[in-house]
Amino acid sequence: MQIPYKPILPQNPQPIIIIGAGGIVGDAHLPAYKKAGFQVFGITNRTRAKAEKLATDWNIPNVFDTVADAVAHAPAGTVYDVTIMPEKFVETLELLPDGSGVLIQKPMGDYFWQSKEILEVCRRKKLAAAINCQLRFAPYVSAARYMIEQGLIGQVYDMEVRVTLETPWELFPFVMVHPRLEIQYHSIHYIDLMRSFLGEPRTVMAKTLKHPAKELSSSRSTILFDYGDTMHAVINTNHDHSFGPHNQESFIKWEGTKGAIKARMGLLMDYPHGVPDKFEYCIVEEGKAPEWKELQLEGSWFPDAFIGTMSSLMRYKAGEIDVLPTSVEDVIKTMAVVESAYQSSDDGGVLVANQLTDI
Template sequence: MEINYNYTLPKTSRPIIIFGAGGIVNDAHMPAYKKAGFEVYGITNRTKARAEKVAEKFGIPRVFDSIDDAIAQAPENAVFDLTLMPNQFVDTLEKLPDGAAVLIQKPLGDYFEQTKEIIEVCRRKKLIAAVNCQLRFAPYIMAARNLIKQGAIGEIYDMEVKVTVHMPWELFPNVMYHPRLEIQQHSIHHIDLVRSFLGNPKGIMAKTLKHPGKEMSSTRTNVIMEYGDDVRALVSTNHDHIFGHNHQESYVKWEGTKGAIYAKMGLLMNYPDGVPDAFEYCILEEGKKPEWKSMKLEGSWFPDAFIGTMSSLICYANGETDKLDTSVDDVLDTMHVVEAAYASSDAGGIAPKYDSI
């Protein structure tokens, strides 16, 4: 069985201008763009020295003094890559030329009121706007999507995302003490991923929790996404597993009427070094015992998935495709699910009627 997990690269590239020079640019954006052969026209950052350091490392030809300066000098067909914090999105989007192509870092706002402001600006200015929900483009996710599209595992009745790891949150000082840490900053990836396979859920049940010995707002979450009586969709995360690697887990699993797929997300284990990914699948054959097969895939979530989000945006902006995979309007529904998850968590469960008899 042939499994295709390659990206559709744009036939004609566009110059990319990056706003921000944080760790994600150094670790993912620039390595991905270099690997894909994309042209990075220039970069800017609030602290110019950081932008200069990234520019020197990756051979970026221009370092702009400010966002205003970068926009003023941008080529007409530039793509703007916003790697800023969400509270800077609206002001920055307002400055872009009407109709510009822009890739916005996730999440699409720290709170839903902010999300609505971002959407309003994008629609009013007719921006070709996508969100960097790049997990959708990780090689093992692309391979799973291709198998499922072929009908290899039949009708999906179970999708599970399980993460039990030790996350060194101190590597993310900008979000470490965010009042909506776990779902808004991390599990949003997994919620968006489930949506991309199963569509919008009919209901959400969720609980996000803090650790008794940590000051962070939340580090563990369970989210059940309802799709009917015969489909289970679960996101379960625990970032507090400090007990060694033996029982850490990080995977996505799909089960269908004809087979199953298992994808190990190695990046999240022993973070930030990670461990090797794994991709396995089992196709049921009548009269035979179930047999799992493994396939070695090239690339990983970081940096390769970042090629996918940028490729999708450029292809759409060029008119090479009529689908923008992670458009702001599509990811708006992910934000609706996130908001429902927090509402469910705040409301709490139904208390048993212990004294009813």
């Protein structure tokens, strides 16, 4: 089966200036841009030494002391890649030229009020602004999306994300201390993915939990989406499965009236080393027993999906496409679901019948 799953590159890539020099830049952004042939014109970071190291490692010609300095020296048509922490987004966006193209690292704010502030700045300055919700562009997600859009598995009635593994949060020191760790910084990927396939849920039910022996604010979550009485959409994450790899798992599964697709997200298992991804599908044929087949795909979530988010921004800015897939106008709806999930988790469920006083 031939499936188009690789991102379409812009006809004339624009120069990139990266704002921030955290681990994700060296692990994913720069490898992706090198693979795609994009030109990174410069980089800036509040700790200049970090920016200088990345510039040396990746042959970036310019290191700037400040965002203002970077903007002053930016070539025409520069796209800004903002990779700093969310509380600095608004003040940084204010410094960019009106009408600029900008890719903003997820999440779109730590709290929904911040998300709305970011949206307001982007609207006022007429920024072509996208959030780096790059899982939408992972090879196995793009392949699944094509198969579903072609009707190959029929009407989708079940979508599940399950993550059961041991996550080394210590690799993310600024993130692991966050009071909204699991949903805000991890399951947000899957919430955004659900929306990109299924649209807007009517309601959401969620519970996010701590580990009794860890200081993390949360490390396990269950999120259930209400799409009516036939669609089952659920996210289950457990980052505390520290019992070896034998029963660890990390997958996205779609089931439809004519078939099913299951994609293993190998990156998350034994992170950051990862294990190979796996893309399997089963299309039911009348008179035949169901048979699962495997499709070999090139690339993975890191770094290939990061090509997709930047490519779509460049193509939108150049007028090659009319819709910016992960625009701030779209991802604000992901942030609304995230906020609703926390509200659901805080408020709790319905009191069970045998605890009621009138029975």
